[in-house]
Amino acid sequence: MQIFEAIIGHVEKRCEAKGKRLTTQRKLVLRALIDANQALSAYELVDYCKQYFGETIQAMSVYRILEFLEEVHLVHKLNMSNKYIVCSHIVEGHEQGIPQFLICSKCNKISEKIVAPETITGLQSHARQEGFTVVSPQLEINCVCDKCGQ
Known part of the structure; x- marks a missing residue:
């Protein structure tokens, strides 16, 4: 709790x-994501708040709150699963770079790292050469963690 x-x-x-x-409901959703220590969907957050905190919050409110928390760089949306996770740099005051997420396909363990700007520039350049425009440079890589691989 401290x-x-x-x-x-x-x-x-x-x-x-x-x-x-940071309103009371925004704190509640953020607290749920921190407490759960895993990626959760908006509806899973509704259930989590009810089950663990005895608080009822509407799904539409959760979506708006998640949008706000993402805008201020406190959470990230994982596009592959449509779930949200607390930014691993939440207490650091620096501006965020482009995140890379290593996601275990067996246990859903997630590790966040910041990608070097030159790597993203290279990926964007390659995409342009192939006739594509990168809309979201966030990288999500399916993996198997060492624990699950044993």
């Missing part, structure tokens, strides 16, 4: 510095 409060205190200051507000 770790969550420290994270929320830091996040509130970051939001205030950007002219944004």
Whole structure:
């Protein structure tokens, strides 16, 4: 609980510095993602808040909250699964780069790393050469973690 409060205190200051507000419901959704320690869909968040915190929150509210949390770089949307995960850099004040997610296809363990800008530039250049425009440079790579591989 103390770790969550420290994270929320830091996040509130970051939001205030950007002219944004971390409302009670936004804190609830963020707390659920931190507490769950795994990627959750909006409907899984509704269930999680009800089951673990005794709080009822509407799915449409969760979607709006997730949009806000993504906008202020506190969570990431995993496009392959349509789920959300807390940014692993949530307490760091630096601007975010392009995230790469290694996702275990067996246990859903996720590791987030920031991709070097030159790697993304190279990928975008290659896409342009092939007649494509990169819409979202976020990388999501299906893997098997060492634990599941044994």
